[in-house]
Amino acid sequence: MGFNLTVNGDRLSSAADPATPLVDILREEVHLTGAKPVCREGFCGACMVLVDGEPTPSCLLPAALADGRxxxxxxxxxxxxxxxxxxxxxxxxxxxxxxMCFPGMVVSLTHFLTTRPDATRDDIRAALTGNICRCTGYERIVEATLLALATT
Known part of the structure; x- marks a missing residue:
C-alpha cells in the first residue's frame, strides 16, 4: 500500500509501512533532516512540521495519515x-x-507570526509551550519573535 504527499511543494510517493512516523519518512526517504526525532512522544517539538498549514509533531503522525496532505x-x-x-x-x-530544537521552533513561530501579528510577549511564550529548549531560557527567542513582528 503506497501513499502520496506533498513536501515543500514537491509531490512524492512512498511505499513505506503506513504506520511509519512521518518524521522517519522525511529523514530517510526525502532526506530532509530538519525535523528531529528527539522524544518520539510529541512533547518536545523538535520534529514539528506544518501539515496543511498547522503545526504538527511529525513523530506522532503515521505516514499513511499524511496521504494527500x-x-x-x-x-x-x-x-x-x-x-x-x-x-x-x-x-x-x-x-x-x-x-537541536530550532527547526521545530522555527516552524512553530513561522505559523504563529502568520496567525498572530498583534502578539504580546505572553502570547509568544504561550505559543512556545509545544517546543522545549534546554539551552536558551527562551528570553532571546521571545525577543527575536517581537523583532520579527516589528519587521512586517
Missing amino acids: EIHTVEGLAPLGTLNRIQAALEASDAVQCG
Whole structure:
C-alpha cells in the first residue's frame, strides 16, 4: 500500500509501512533532516512540521495519515539560501545555541507570526509551550519573535 504527499511543494510517493512516523519518512526517504526525532512522544517539538498549514509533531503522525496532505518542513519555509523573517530575527538576536530544537521552533513561530501579528510577549511564550529548549531560557527567542513582528 503506497501513499502520496506533498513536501515543500514537491509531490512524492512512498511505499513505506503506513504506520511509519512521518518524521522517519522525511529523514530517510526525502532526506530532509530538519525535523528531529528527539522524544518520539510529541512533547518536545523538535520534529514539528506544518501539515496543511498547522503545526504538527511529525513523530506522532503515521505516514499513511499524511496521504494527500501538504507538508512544510523547516527547509521549505524560505527559498534556498534565504531566511524567513523569524529565522532572520533569531539570527540577528543571537538566539540560537545548540540548534537541536530550532527547526521545530522555527516552524512553530513561522505559523504563529502568520496567525498572530498583534502578539504580546505572553502570547509568544504561550505559543512556545509545544517546543522545549534546554539551552536558551527562551528570553532571546521571545525577543527575536517581537523583532520579527516589528519587521512586517
